[in-house]
Amino acid sequence: xxxxxxxxxxxxxxxxxxxxxxxxxxxxxxxxxxxxxxxxxxxxxxxxxxxxxxxxxxxxxxxxxxxxxxxxxxxxxxxxxxxxxxxxxxxxxxxxxxxxxxxxxxxxxxxxxxxxxxxxxxxxxxxxxxxxxxxxxxxxxxxxxxxxxxxxxxxxxxxxxxxxxxxxxxxxxxxxxxxxxxxxxxxxxxxxxxxxxxxxxxxxxxxxxxxxxxxxxxxxxxxxxxxxxxxxxxxxxxxxxxxxxxxxxxxxxxxxxxxxxxxxxxxxxxxxxxxxxxxxxxxxxxxxxxxxxxxxxxxxxxxxxxxxxxxxxxxxxxxxxxxxxxxxxxxxxxxxxxxxxxxxxxxxxxxxxxxxxxxxxxxxxxxxxxxxxxxxxxxxxxxxxxxxxxxxxxxxxxxxxxxxxxxxxxxxxxxxxxxxxxxxxxxxxxxxxxxxxxxxxxxxxxxxxxxxxxxxxxxxxxxxxxxxxxxxxxxxxxxxxxxxxxxxxxxxxxxxxxxxxxxxxxxxxxxxxxxxxxxxxxxxxxxxxxxxxxxxxxxxxxxxxxxxxxxxxxxxxxxxxxxxxxxxxxxxxxxxxxxxxxxxxxxxxxxxxxxxxxxxxxxxxxxxxxxxxxxxxxxxxxxxxxxxxxxxxxxxxx
Amino acid sequence: xxxxxxxxxxxxxxxxxxxxxxxxxxxxxxxxxxxxxxxxxxxxxxxxxxxxxxxxxxxxxxxxxxxxxxxxxxxxxxxxxxxxxxxxxxxxxxxxxxxxxxxxxxxxxxxxxxxxxxxxxxxxxxxxxxxxxxxxxxxxxxxxxxxxxxxxxxxxxxxxxxxxxxxxxxxxxxxxxxxxxxxxxxxxxxxxxxxxxxxxxxxxxxxxxxxxxxxxxxxxxxxxxxxxxxxxxxxxxxxxxxxxx
Numbered sequence: 001x002x003x004x005x006x007x008x009x010x011x012x013x014x015x016x017x018x019x020x021x022x023x024x025x026x027x028x029x030x031x032x033x034x035x036x037x038x039x040x041x042x043x044x045x046x047x048x049x050x051x052x053x054x055x056x057x058x059x060x061x062x063x064x065x066x067x068x069x070x071x072x073x074x075x076x077x078x079x080x081x082x083x084x085x086x087x088x089x090x091x092x093x094x095x096x097x098x099x100x101x102x103x104x105x106x107x108x109x110x111x112x113x114x115x116x117x118x119x120x121x122x123x124x125x126x127x128x129x130x131x132x133x134x135x136x137x138x139x140x141x142x143x144x145x146x147x148x149x150x151x152x153x154x155x156x157x158x159x160x161x162x163x164x165x166x167x168x169x170x171x172x173x174x175x176x177x178x179x180x181x182x183x184x185x186x187x188x189x190x191x192x193x194x195x196x197x198x199x200x201x202x203x204x205x206x207x208x209x210x211x212x213x214x215x216x217x218x219x220x221x222x223x224x225x226x227x228x229x230x231x232x233x234x235x236x237x238x239x240x241x242x243x244x245x246x247x248x249x250x251x252x253x254x255x256x257x258x259x260x261x262x263x264x265x266x267x268x269x270x271x272x273x274x275x276x277x278x279x280x281x282x283x284x285x286x287x288x289x290x291x292x293x294x295x296x297x298x299x300x301x302x303x304x305x306x307x308x309x310x311x312x313x314x315x316x317x318x319x320x321x322x323x324x325x326x327x328x329x330x331x332x333x334x335x336x337x338x339x340x341x342x343x344x345x346x347x348x349x350x351x352x353x354x355x356x357x358x359x360x361x362x363x364x365x366x367x368x369x370x371x372x373x374x375x376x377x378x379x380x381x382x383x384x385x386x387x388x389x390x391x392x393x394x395x396x397x398x399x400x401x402x403x404x405x406x407x408x409x410x411x412x413x414x415x416x417x418x419x420x421x422x423x424x425x426x427x428x429x430x431x432x433x434x435x436x437x438x439x440x441x442x443x444x445x446x447x448x449x450x451x452x453x454x455x456x457x458x459x460x461x462x463x464x465x466x467x468x469x470x471x472x473x474x475x476x477x478x479x480x481x482x483x484x485x486x487x488x489x490x491x492x493x494x495x496x497x498x499x500x501x502x503x504x505x506x507x508x509x510x511x512x513x514x515x516x517x518x519x520x521x522x523x524x525x526x527x528x529x530x531x532x533x534x535x536x537x538x539x540x541x542x543x544x545x546x547x548x549x550x551x552x553x554x555x556x557x558x559x560x561x562x563x564x565x566x567x568x569x570x571x572x573x574x575x576x577x578x579x580x581x582x583x584x585x586x587x588x589x590x591x592x593x594x595x596x597x598x599x600x601x602x603x604x605x606x607x608x609x610x611x612x613x614x615x616x617x618x619x620x621x622x623x624x625x626x627x628x629x630x631x632x633x634x635x636x637x638x
Numbered sequence: 639x640x641x642x643x644x645x646x647x648x649x650x651x652x653x654x655x656x657x658x659x660x661x662x663x664x665x666x667x668x669x670x671x672x673x674x675x676x677x678x679x680x681x682x683x684x685x686x687x688x689x690x691x692x693x694x695x696x697x698x699x700x701x702x703x704x705x706x707x708x709x710x711x712x713x714x715x716x717x718x719x720x721x722x723x724x725x726x727x728x729x730x731x732x733x734x735x736x737x738x739x740x741x742x743x744x745x746x747x748x749x750x751x752x753x754x755x756x757x758x759x760x761x762x763x764x765x766x767x768x769x770x771x772x773x774x775x776x777x778x779x780x781x782x783x784x785x786x787x788x789x790x791x792x793x794x795x796x797x798x799x800x801x802x803x804x805x806x807x808x809x810x811x812x813x814x815x816x817x818x819x820x821x822x823x824x825x826x827x828x829x830x831x832x833x834x835x836x837x838x839x840x841x842x843x844x845x846x847x848x849x850x851x852x853x854x855x856x857x858x859x860x861x862x863x864x865x866x867x868x869x870x871x872x873x874x875x876x877x878x879x880x881x882x883x
Contacts, residue, residue, distance in 0.1 A: 008700065011778070012718050013879060014785040015761055017793055018800045020875050021866050022818060022845055027875040039692055054695070099699070 043081035044095075049088035050081070057098050064122040066098065090117040102129035105136040111143050149419060171250035191243055192306045198236035199300050205229055237273040240266065240299075261314075262305060269299040312416055316409040320401075323408075327401040331368070334397055338364045338390040345383040352379065363387075368394025443472065444479050445490060671704035673775040683779050684787030690779065697775055705772040708762050715758040719824045756820035764800040786880060793876055794863045801862075808856035809849075815842045 020027070042058065044051040044066075061067040076083045084091070090109065094117065097103040105114060105128055118125050128136050165173075174184035205222030212224060222229055244266045251257035272292040304310040317324065339360035346354040353376040354360050363376040367390050378387045483489050673679065673694070680687055701710065765773050765781045784792045799805075803813045819838040827833075849857045849865045866872045 008696070008714050009718070011782060012715060014782050015715075017785045017876065017879055018761070018764070018797050019821060020872050021794075021797055021801075021849075021862070021869075022814075022821065022841070023871070023875065024841070024844075026871045027878050030878050039688075056692070056695075 043079075044091075045076075045079070045081045045083045046086055046088040046091040047084070049091070051091065051095055053095060053098070060098060060101075061123075066094075066121060068122075070122070086120065087113070087117065090114065094118075094121050094123065097123065097127075103127050103132075104129055105132035105139075107135060111136070111139045115140075149415070150422060168250050169252070171246065172252060175247055175250060187243075188306070191239065192303070194236050194239045195299055195302045195306075197232065198240075199297070201229060201232050201236070202296050202299075233273060236299075237270050240270045240302075244270065262302075265298060265301045265304075268295055269302060272296050308416065312412055313409070316405070316412050319412070320405045320408050323401040323404045327398070330397050330400070334368065334390075334393060335361055335364045338368070338386065338393075341386050342378060342383060342390070345380055345386055346378055349379050349383075353377075354383075364390060367391045369398065370394060440475075441490065444476055447472075447476050448490075671774050673704070673779075679776065679779060682776075683783035685779065685783060693779060693782070694775060697778060705774050706778070707772045708759065711762045711765075711773065712755045712758040715761065716754040719754040719826070753823045753826075756823055757817075760800060760803060760817060760820060763803070764796070767799075790867075790873070790876055791863065794866050795859065798859050798862050808858055809862065810856045811842060811846055814846055814857075815839065818842050818845075 040055050041052050042055050044053065058066045058071075065071055071082055074082045074084055090106075090113070093104055093106055103123065103125075115125065125136070174181055174187070178184040178188035206220050208218035209221040209224045211217060211219045244263070247263070247266075248254060248257065257263055272295045275292055304314060336357075339357050342363060343354050343357045343360045346352045346360075354363065360376075363378075365371075366373050366376070367387060370391060372391075378384050479490065676687060676690060679685075679690055683690070685693070698704070700706075700714070706714075762773065763769075765777050767777060767780070781796070784796050788796070798809070801809045801813060801817050803816060815838060818841050822833065822838050822841075825833060846857070849861055851861050851865065
């Protein structure tokens with residue numbers, strides 16, 4: 001509703017007096033209006049910046065926050081004003097909307113921030129005035145594309161494999177993202193190599209080689225070493241066919257895959273060979289056969305899977321289809337016009353090369369693109385004049401759509417660059433975020449340590465306690481409650497890794513002990529971190545003190561003794577959850593702690609084992625796997 | 639070569655096209671009217687100072703230049719009436735109600751979109767008493783004062799002026815037909831019962847007979863006022879619009 005309507009309604013109603021003498025029926029009663037007519041000034045305080053406006057101004061749009069009774073929620077009785085804890089810069093624009101009826105989009109603001117403000121104040125973005133609507137839409141679309149791109153990129157490359165994917169899904173993933181596994185990478189490079197070999201073979205095949213004995217003329221290498229080239233070709237085609245069939249098998253949607261550009265290129269690359277095999281060596285069809293061989297050069301397009309630049313180029317050309325079409329059309333028009341003119345201008349001359357209009361097409365094209373081969377040259381003066389006009393106009397016609405194509409290419413190219421940069425920076429960003437998170441956990445661990453150490457000594461605890469803010473207190477209390485709930489404790493990464501290592505070590509040493517029940521546990525747990533354990537064992541065992549490992553082994557032995565006394569159902573749960581163990585141990589950054597070996601719940605940790613400083617690994621306990629997925633929480637210690 | 643020229647032109651394309659400044663300046667200096675002082679207006683009209691302030695604020699907001707020209711006026715007035723599918727606010731007190739059971743062609747109704755511009759034109763002329771082609775705030779407020787706070791005589795006189803399109807002091811049948819047709823135009827296509835083509839004519843016939851006392855084919859001011867005062871409905875209705883502001 002335009003502001004004008006609200007303002008002018010009283011006038012329109014007054015003008016209705018003009019209808020009265022002509023009215024056939026009596027007028028209905030006017031609506032009763034109890035609201036006070038007098039206008040008042042409202043004070044709106046947005047983060048300290050005070051705005052004042054008439055109540056009527058805000059009432060113009062009753063379906064927004066400021067125009068409805070919703071603003072009463074923000075009314076501050078003490079200061080008799082409406083307080084909003086939002087951006088005052090943005091509020092200016094919002095208030096201007098009420099005043100003028102037009103919402104403007106400030107160009108220097110972030111589009112998302114603006115959208116959020118609008119959502120808060122209950123204003124629909126569609127009413128942005130025409131002056132700013134285009135800019136707003138462009139920015140919004142760009143932003144959305146960017147975000148979609150980023151999430152897509154994240155999902156595509158860094159997403160870990162879902163645990164229960166079929167071999168088919170894994171195969172497809174390997175094909176689409178060769179960097180995920182070494183096998184895929186190897187295959188990727190092998191196919192790339194064979195594409196190169198095939199293309200080079202095609203090229204070299206036509207180079208003239210020294211003729212064999214008994215012949216005078218130079219022979220192309222293809223005919224001289226026919227068998228060799230044939231073998232090479234066969235090998236390449238076999239690889240390509242195999243690859244294509246594998247892709248076809250692995251594709252989630254076969255129809256969609258078969259329609260995609262890359263698959264068409266694949267088919268076109270291998271078809272000529274098979275057709276050549278099938279076709280007889282007949283002179284009649286050999287002409288067609290030769291044509292087919294030309295299609296072999298399409299194998300070079302297979303490189304676009306390997307090169308991103310090629311894909312960008314292809315994408316650019318596709319997105320500039322309309323400009324290219326226009327270019328083609330205008331060129332065609334110009335060619336026909338000039339060819340006709342040149343033909344008629346040169347018609348009279350003897351021995352003129354402009355034999356027909358189609359023949360003049362060649363001259364026109366060569367001239368317009370400023371090539372100027374010189375095989376066809378006008379001799380008459382009129383011909384020369386028109387020829388020069390032709391060449392000048394050629395420059396113009398070609399220059400017109402080129403900037404559009406160039407700017408499109410530049411935009412797409414930069415987008416791609418940005419995507420690559422984002423991916424590279426993402427790892428750094430994530431690492432930094434992880435470190436920050438670790439900081440909080442470390443603070444908690446430190447607090448626990450101090451508390452544990454300082455229990456007998458009341459002064460120390462008082463000091464520790466004083467140095468923490470209320471927020472930290474409450475946060476730590478929360479974590480503490482969680483510990484008590486699950487009967488496990490938080491620990492840090494080092495402890496966890498050492499525990500993992502010594503666990504495998506401990507399990508290996510315990511193999512000698514004839515605890516049959518251990519077998520299942522062992523196998524699963526060595527599966528847990530064989531790589532990691534071996535690596536760390538290689539690094540650590542050399543350095544770490546024997547006593548430490550022995551100590552931990554002893555602790556683990558006590559643990560093992562305990563496990564045997566536990567009912568079989570615990571063992572099964574152990575086996576079941578050990579797979580989780582495997583998954584998480586293998587992760588290099590320990591985002592979750594899922595160690596599960598059943599323990600007697602009766603034993604509290606502090607009593608059963610001698611307390612030791614944090615780095616020494618301790619007993620593993622039951623954990624609820626899902627609870628810790630978002631924190632850098634490790635297995636319990638102490 | 640063409641490509642080189644193309645890329646060069648792309649560089650120059652970035653520059654914004656320079657606007658013609660002269661025209662803008664001219665436009666800004668052309669119309670900017672300020673009303674007389676508040677005290678004067680208060681003396682001339684029946685509004686209080688506060689009411690004048692409120693009115694002026696709304697007026698100035700819509701027309702920062704201080705005057706309303708006919709197109710703007712038509713646009714504003716059209717917002718209140720159904721306009722062939724566009725958004726608008728339906729004026730609550732639409733008074734005309736047709737009950738003619740004749741079977742005329744509906745085709746005319748199809749080609750008659752709701753059009754408030756004709757009536758707005760007449761209204762504009764009624765407001766623009768000085769015939770300057772634009773309504774200033776004084777005109778606006780004066781007319782409103784009459785319509786909302788004036789005496790019955792004044793109101794009826796104003797209405798007579800509205801109907802008297804050519805300002806000759808008489809309303810003839812054509813003028814009244816024009817006005818009535820303009821009013822019916824505002825109704826638009828979608829009415830119940832369906833509007834017939836001769837509805838305005840019948841309407842005029844009925845009322846003109848009533849008003850033209852001496853049957854001379856024109857209605858003078860006195861005849862008009864007299865016939866209106868005789869009609870109780872009209873007298874009662876005139877009181878309805880007093881609390882609009």
